[in-house]
Amino acid sequence: MSPLASRPTAFVPARWGVLISTQSFFALLAFVLLTGCGPSVNRYLLIEASLRAHDPKGADAIVAVAEKDYGSKSRVLYGMDRGMTLQLAGDYQQSNAVLEQAEEELDRLYTRRIRTETLAFMTNDTALPYEGDPYEQVLINVLKALNYAVLGQWQDALVEARRIDHRLNVLSDRTKEKNAYRDDGFARYLSGILYESTGDVNNAFIAYRKAYESLEATRAWSHTAVPSQLRVDLLRTAEALHFTQELTEYQSVFPTTRWETSQALQQLAQVVVISYNGRAPRKEDQFLDLPISLDALQLVLLNRGFSQSSRHSNRAVDTALYGLNGRVIRVALPRLVPQKTRVPVDRVRLISDNGIRVTLNTELVHNVTAMADKALAERMAGVTVKALARAATKFALAEGATRGAQHAAGKDAAPWVGLLVGLLTKGLAVASEEADKRSWQTLPDEIHLARAWVLPGRYEVQSQAAGGPLDPLNPEAMQTLSLGPGETTVLIQRVMP
Amino acid sequence: MSVLHRGQIGLVALAVLSLVGCAQETRITRVDSGVVTDLSGRWNDTDSRIVAESMVKEALEYQWLNNFSSSKHRQPVVVVGTIQNSSHEHINVNTFVADLERELTNSQKITFVAGKGDREELRTERKEQAMYAREDTQKAPGKEIGADFMMKGTIATILDEADGTKAVFYQVDLQMVDLESNAKVWFGQKKIKKVVEKKRSIF
Numbered sequence: 001m002s003p004l005a006s007r008p009t010a011f012v013p014a015r016w017g018v019l020i021s022t023q024s025f026f027a028l029l030a031f032v033l034l035t036g037c038g039p040s041v042n043r044y045l046l047i048e049a050s051l052r053a054h055d056p057k058g059a060d061a062i063v064a065v066a067e068k069d070y071g072s073k074s075r076v077l078y079g080m081d082r083g084m085t086l087q088l089a090g091d092y093q094q095s096n097a098v099l100e101q102a103e104e105e106l107d108r109l110y111t112r113r114i115r116t117e118t119l120a121f122m123t124n125d126t127a128l129p130y131e132g133d134p135y136e137q138v139l140i141n142v143l144k145a146l147n148y149a150v151l152g153q154w155q156d157a158l159v160e161a162r163r164i165d166h167r168l169n170v171l172s173d174r175t176k177e178k179n180a181y182r183d184d185g186f187a188r189y190l191s192g193i194l195y196e197s198t199g200d201v202n203n204a205f206i207a208y209r210k211a212y213e214s215l216e217a218t219r220a221w222s223h224t225a226v227p228s229q230l231r232v233d234l235l236r237t238a239e240a241l242h243f244t245q246e247l248t249e250y251q252s253v254f255p256t257t258r259w260e261t262s263q264a265l266q267q268l269a270q271v272v273v274i275s276y277n278g279r280a281p282r283k284e285d286q287f288l289d290l291p292i293s294l295d296a297l298q299l300v301l302l303n304r305g306f307s308q309s310s311r312h313s314n315r316a317v318d319t320a321l322y323g324l325n326g327r328v329i330r331v332a333l334p335r336l337v338p339q340k341t342r343v344p345v346d347r348v349r350l351i352s353d354n355g356i357r358v359t360l361n362t363e364l365v366h367n368v369t370a371m372a373d374k375a376l377a378e379r380m381a382g383v384t385v386k387a388l389a390r391a392a393t394k395f396a397l398a399e400g401a402t403r404g405a406q407h408a409a410g411k412d413a414a415p416w417v418g419l420l421v422g423l424l425t426k427g428l429a430v431a432s433e434e435a436d437k438r439s440w441q442t443l444p445d446e447i448h449l450a451r452a453w454v455l456p457g458r459y460e461v462q463s464q465a466a467g468g469p470l471d472p473l474n475p476e477a478m479q480t481l482s483l484g485p486g487e488t489t490v491l492i493q494r495v496m497p
Numbered sequence: 498m499s500v501l502h503r504g505q506i507g508l509v510a511l512a513v514l515s516l517v518g519c520a521q522e523t524r525i526t527r528v529d530s531g532v533v534t535d536l537s538g539r540w541n542d543t544d545s546r547i548v549a550e551s552m553v554k555e556a557l558e559y560q561w562l563n564n565f566s567s568s569k570h571r572q573p574v575v576v577v578g579t580i581q582n583s584s585h586e587h588i589n590v591n592t593f594v595a596d597l598e599r600e601l602t603n604s605q606k607i608t609f610v611a612g613k614g615d616r617e618e619l620r621t622e623r624k625e626q627a628m629y630a631r632e633d634t635q636k637a638p639g640k641e642i643g644a645d646f647m648m649k650g651t652i653a654t655i656l657d658e659a660d661g662t663k664a665v666f667y668q669v670d671l672q673m674v675d676l677e678s679n680a681k682v683w684f685g686q687k688k689i690k691k692v693v694e695k696k697r698s699i700f
Contacts, residue, residue, distance in 0.1 A: 100587075104537075110661055112698045155582050162585045166656050173659060 043069070044441045047085065048279060052496045056088035063442070076102045076109070077130045077438055083143055084442040088276075088494050092147040099144050106131060106140075121390055124332065125383070125436035133375035134171055135368075136440045138164060138184050145194060146274060149490045154198045161191035161207070178217075181374055185215035185222070186366035186447060189230055193272060193451065196237065197488040201262065205237040209246075222370045227363040229451050232259045260453070268453040269483030273348050275362045276494045278341025278445030281369045283376075283437035286335040289318075289328050290391075296327035315431065323427025326402070329391045333384060334435035336376050338369045341445040343495050348450060350459040350481070358459075362448035369445050383435075391433065398425035444494070456485045463493055538665060538693035540588045540652070548669050549596030552685045556648070556673060557606050561682035565645065574608045574642050575601055575673070578649035584667070585654045597648065597671075610644050646673050646682065661695040 043066050050058035063082045070078040079102025086095035109131050120127040131137075145160035164187045175182040192207030212234060215226045231254045238247040240262035289304070291297040303321055322328040346362040402422040409417035459481045481489055528534070533543045565573045577597055580590045594612070602609045611619060626635045650671035657664045666688065673683040 107537075110695050110697070114698055114700050117698075156587055159582065159585060159587050162654075166585055166658070170658050 044279075044282070047081075047442060048496070051088070051494055056085060056090070056494070059442075060085035060089045060091075073126070073128065074130045074438060075105045076132055077440065078102075079105065080132065080136065080140065080440040081442045083140070084440075087143055087147055087492065092151050096144050096147045099140050099147075103140050103144075106137060121386070122394070123432045124390070124434040125386075126434060126438070128436070130436075130438045132440060133181075133372065133379075135181055135184065135371040135375055136443075138167055138171075138187050139440070139443065141167065142187050142190060145190060146490060146492060149194060149197075149272075149488075150492065154194070157194050158198060158200075161194045164188075164191055165207075179221070180378055181218070181371065183210065183214040183217070185211045185218065185224065186449075188214055189227075189365060189449070192233065192237075196233070197270065197272075201237050201240050205234070205241055205243070205246075208234045208237060221374050222367055224364055224367045224370070227365055227449065228257070229363060229449070231257045233451075235259045236262055236265075265453045267456075267485045269456045269485060270451070270453050270488040271350065271360065271481075271483070271491065272488065273346070273360055273362055273448075273450040273491045273493070275346045275448040275450075276444035276492070277343045277346070277448055278495070278497050279339040280439065280441050280443035280445060281336050281338045281372050282441060283334045283435070283439055284337055285435045285437065286333045287318075287433070288331040288333065289322070290331065291328050293327040296325050299325050300328060319427045319431040320423075322430045323423040326398075326422045326426045328430070329395050330430045330433045331384075331387045331391045332433045332435040333380070333387055334376065334437055336369075336373055338373075339445060339497070340369065341495070341497060343497075346448055346450075346493070346495055347464055348491065348493075349462040349464075350452075350454060351462065352455070353458045356455070358452060358454050360450035360452050362450040364446055365449040366447035367445075368443050368447065372439060387433075387435075391429070394429035394432070395426070398422070398429050401425045454483065456483050456487075458482050461491065535691070538663065538691050540584070540586050540667065542592070544667065544689055545593045545596050548687045548689070549593060549600050552669065552671050552687050553597060553600035553604065555685050556671070556683050557604050559683050561673065562606060564682075569645075572606065572608045573645045574610055575646045575648055576610050576644035577601070577612050578647040578674075580649065580671075581651040583651050583653040585656055588652055590652070593652070601648070608642065610642055616641075644676055647676055648673050661697055663693040663695075665691045665693065667691075 043062055046062050047059040050056070050062060060082070063078070063085050067078055067082075070081075079098045083095045083099035083102065086092075086098065109129050116128060132140075141160045141164045145157045145164070148154070148157035148160060164184070168183050168187065172182045188207050188211035192204045192211060195201075195207055196204035208230060212226055212230060215222070215224060215230075219225065231250070234250050235247065235254065235257060236259045238250060239259075289300045291300045299321060303318065318330070322330065348360045348362070350358040350360070352358075402418050402425060405421040406414040406418040461479045461481055481491075483489060530542070534541065535543070562573065577594055580594055580597075582588050582590050598609065598612075601607055620638070623636050623638055627638075648671060650669065653668050653670070655666040655668070657666075667690075669687045669689075671685045671687075672681050674681050
């Protein structure tokens with residue numbers, strides 16, 4: 001067993017309480033009742049309500065109840081969502097179990113089924129199994145690594161660090177474009193922290209260096225600067241390994257950065273704070289209605305209005321109108337809706353038994369919204385081409401079916417049979433058009449990190465958003481830690497919104 | 498619709514329902530524990546058993562055993578230490594350690610003593626015996642046999658993957674360390690290479 005023990009995190013079950021809060025109970029009840037009426041209810045709103053009420057167990061119950069609603073095509077998404085809510089609820093082992101299942105399912109999804117692909121081409125992309133974007137796949141391993149670290153299973157946490165490395169290496173080999181998402185600064189940085197916490201300084205330095213290079217390379221679109229703590233970590237590990245050349249280089253790049261030597265930190269206890277801030281972006285449909293005749297153009301303009309946004313359209317009305325007209329092709333594309341957090345920095349305060357106060361200010365290390373934006377932008381060209389091809393095929397098939405039915409009906413019945421079949425087939429083509437709006441929505445908008453070494457002892461932990469007051473009713477605001485020399489403690493907290 | 502027609506439809510429906518009822522999503526077959534079952538390409542029971550058998554056999558064939566037996570006129574006492582998992586998989590190291598312990602014990606060429614975890618339990622039992630057991634049945638402390646050698650090692654992997662083909666290279670390193678002098682008297686290595694190929698598309 002590793003000498004480095006981990007302590008319960010900010011989200012230990014006792015702090016959240018065993019019972020689900022009244023607010024979450026009603027949210028869960030509403031969800032159970034509403035799911036019976038159809039899939040229109042947005043479970044993520046209810047999860048969010050539970051998290052706001054500091055009831056991650058309630059949020060997890062909502063995901064658990066909805067397991068069947070995810071369906072066989074979204075097993076990976078269920079694992080992702082559940083893995084996150086279980087982690088927030090403090091059930092780290094179960095969180096790892098479902099995330100492991102999601103990862104195995106992901107592995108199986110490498111092999112595509114032609115039947116499923118064909119069905120998706122004829123209907124929409126929601127018929128495809130959800131694989132998640134590459135950044136989401138990496139986050140599966142990140143969450144597992146954090147779970148193991150919190151449980152004090154450092155060797156297992158390192159297994160996840162190695163898997164992250166392998167996943168990113170494969171991604172990097174596969175992705176030719178230099179500016180694309182082909183490495184992950186946060187995942188690399190976390191791997192480095194795990195390696196260093198278990199005494200593997202060499203691998204830690206390599207991971208820090210890759211994190212630095214990745215963050216620098218993606219800065220333009222990830223909107224994430226190199227955290228000041230990472231600079232310190234690079235200098236400290238380069239010095240510990242006697243990498244003189246690297247140390248000189250980094251010193252010239254970060255001339256004002258000061259650091260403590262590894263030797264000086266050996267007898268101290270390390271605290272790592274991971275803060276999940278806000279909500280991940282959601283996706284919505286963006287409909288493009290393409291008229292192929294003048295009267296269809298008039299209909300589309302009349303239906304939409306010049307300035308009205310397509311997302312407010314009534315799909316039932318559109319289906320009937322465009323089905324009757326028969327000269328409108330509908331294309332649905334996904335659009336990202338950011339839900340930015342209003343918490344730029346979190347502050348975690350450690351107060352020792354003898355009154356020493358240590359304040360940790362978290363730094364942005366992973367901008368999930370920027371990652372989602374980039375992932376969608378990279379896929380958009382392919383999605384658009386596929387959507388156009390699908391819409392054209394559907395229209396051609398509907399047209400063929402209409403003419404075939406008219407021909408079969410004979411001269412007298414042809415007009416009304418054509419109208420009826422056209423309404424049905426073209427209406428179906430319009431109605432079935434839907435963008436794939438699935439994404440890992442239990443993720444935060446941003447992930448923040450803070451790292452500090454403190455004197456061993458007992459500490460009271462207080463958490464608050466910078467500038468905001470400490471809410472005494474907030475159960476995540478207080479907890480006690482007992483830190484031993486050389487130990488690493490990981491604290492995980494969710495800050496809403 | 499005629500009665501006959503309805504009857505035919507009913508029969509067909511019944512047959513379909515019966516077939517659906519018979520279809521099983523999960524099928525379980527009992528197999529011998531020695532049967533090789535490579536399902537995912539990951540480290541499995543077969544790897545654990547084969548590596549333990551071959552490495553212990555190799556370890557006991559080397560000269561260190563004879564050297565010790567001839568100089569001390571007794572079998573060496575061996576304990577299994579930490580087997581570090583440095584791989585990409587969550588390998589249950591305990592089953593591998595158990596396989597090693599079984600092979601060492603059954604070899605009859607060495608005296609094998611309980612590892613760290615087991616020792617703690619045994620010591621607790623002795624303490625409790627001292628308090629609660631009849632005096633003539635109590636086992637006294639301080640009579641444990643100290644090990645002469647510790648077997649320890651690592652399981653590491655090297656992964657290479659491209660276009661659905663994954664090469665997994667397992668390397669298990671075991672070493673026998675003299676507990677008095679820290680001298681490594683034996684160093685064994687076993688390598689397993691697996692290639693996992695996945696089709697990009699199926700019907």
